[in-house]
Amino acid sequence: MRSAGLLPVAIGFAGFATAQFPPKPEGQKILRSKFHENVTITYKEPNICEPSSSARSYAGYVHLPPGFLDDVDGEKQDYPINNFFWFFEARNSPQDAPLAIWLNGGPGASSMIGLLSENGPCIINEDSETTRPNPWSWNNHVNMLYIDQPNQVGFSYDEPTNGTAVYDDQRIYPGEFPEGAPEGNYTHRLGTFPSQKPSHTTNSTAQAAHALWHFAQTWFTEFPHYKPVDDRISLWAESYGGHYGPGFARFFQEQNEKIEDGTIEDGNAHYLHLDTLGIVNGFMDSVIQSEYYIDFPYNNTYDIQVFNQSLYDELKRNWTTPGGCKDQLTTCQDRLSAFDVNTVNRGHVQPADVCDIAPECDDAVPALYASLNRGWLDIANPAAEPFPLPSSTATPPRSPSSPPSAPPSTSPSTPPPSPPTSPAPATRSTAGSSTPSPTSSIRGSAST
Structure with missing residues (x-):
């Protein structure tokens, strides 16, 4: 099974054994916006989750250039935004199915948590290299769109930056290795990450809502593989999504009202038919x-x-x-x-x-x-979780003699530096309520 660069997590095992950074992805399709200059979508079919299913999936990025969010007072966006998405058609009648957006919380938690361990179409097997279908997936009857947001969370990134993820303190340290990269082990891994610059991400729910709205405007109007009969959109958000969900829904509705009464500045703005807001295990007040x-x-x-x-x-x-x-x-x-x-x-x-x-x-x-040694998410467990980590995160390094082809995993890795029109995924950094606090693990936050 090959991911062809969409989830190049081989750095977790063969990558650091051979002291190489992730390769530049290949085979992506590039779509340039008809409405906004320098806005692009890059995507491909990853064939990782249920590849034998008739339901198709597409993963990639919506690329927003610096300055694109400057239409909101108080925010200076002098950095690029590359938001990662993974779209799954409904298994049953996708053309007639509504669409649900899924966001994990954190703040700073990747939505790949929800995809690979909660409600997505596949589950990572114990070998951390193969998947099996999830019979209870939400995409049985709904088109699903998983988004890593805000910028620098999950596979979303600003500027691809080589560095080292250190597990002891759960931080990412940018840095090149001109004399050769060190061999990794269970305590650290090499990878290509977001820049780790706190100023290169939105730091309030209001600004995150604005960024997601621009993502949605591009994706819903221009992504060629989403042409629904039913244009209803539901927004589902978990944990810190108790803040994200209401804030995002409110902003989207305010924009819809401006579109309807003709007061919005962007003449190409598209009405987004919000139908449902769902909050899972929400932190609200x-x-x-x-x-x-x-x-x-x-x-x-x-x-x-x-x-x-x-x-x-x-x-x-x-x-x-x-x-x-x-x-x-x-x-x-x-x-x-x-x-x-x-x-x-x-x-x-x-x-x-x-x-x-x-x-x-x-x-x-x-x-x-x-x-006091009690589990944060399960009071019946000790703080040291007695069960193994999910297979999506617990993968040992491999020797150069037995590298995997391209294992699907949420262990973070991203592409080497590349032009804005041809990026590959970046890794997760965990944002705090105001500024990001980078970490190397997708489960670095108790509230996800």
């Missing part, structure tokens, strides 16, 4: 949800008491006392709501500038929970 970080470890339906009575009482007192954690978070929300959404971004206003939150209120409870 820190004031409401943070209290349950205290309650659930103490009293839950599993009869597992992680916090004892004295610790629970102390945390609850810190939360409820006048001027305590709840009041501090509420004050922060109120202060931020006074700013226009377009000013809360790069170079203008950051939450730290207006919020004075005590250390014991700033992620202290999740950190305390983690220190």
Whole structure:
């Protein structure tokens, strides 16, 4: 099975054994926008998920040049945006099926998590090189579009940059190796990644919504393999998608209203028929949800008491006392709501500038929970997950004598530097709420 460059994760095994970076991809189709100068789509059929199925899939990029997002006040986009997508036709009557967009959260989590381990058409086998069909895939009756966003997340990138992913501290270190690349092992891998520059990604939900809308305008109007009878679009977002989903749906609807009344500046803008917003395990309101970080470890339906009575009482007192954690978070929300959404971004206003939150209120409870050796996503498990990592991430290095052809995996790797019209995928970097915090693993965030 060959990915022909779309998921060139061979650097995870044969790549670093031979001290080479991923090769330049081949066989892509390049589509230049009829409506916007220097906007392109590159794509191909990867034949990784269910290649024997009659349902076709296409993976590639929508390329937006620097300055394309400058129509929104407060944002200076002086970097290219190359958003990765993977589109799957519905297995049944794709021409009559609606379309669903899937976004993982994080912020900074790749949507390949959802594709390869949640609701996508295939599951990675134990050998990390082959796949099997997922009988419960959402594309049984819906056309599915998985998008890595914002820029520098997943396979989306700004500038292809060679470097090293170090697993110990889950960071990516850009750097060339003029005297030859070192041999990799289980602690680090070589690859080609996004630039890791914090200024080269959107850093607010409002700006991310704007970037995704431009992606959607290009993809839905110009991608040649999506010509539906049913033009309904549903948006599904997980975890931090509790912020992304409502923010994106709101912006899309506002743009639709401008299109309808003729007040939008872009005369080529296309009405997007939003039908449903779905939120999976959503993080929506820190004031409401943070209290349950205290309650659930103490009293839950599993009869597992992680916090004892004295610790629970102390945390609850810190939360409820006048001027305590709840009041501090509420004050922060109120202060931020006074700013226009377009000013809360790069170079203008950051939450730290207006919020004075005590250390014991700033992620202290999740950190305390983690220190007590309980699993973050499953309270019944210890912090050291007893089950093996998903096959999409847990692949050992191979010797040069037995390299895989092109294993499908979410372990990150991206293309070597190439022109904007012929890029290959980039790897994931995990963005924080304001700036990216690059990491080498697609599961680097507890909230995905």
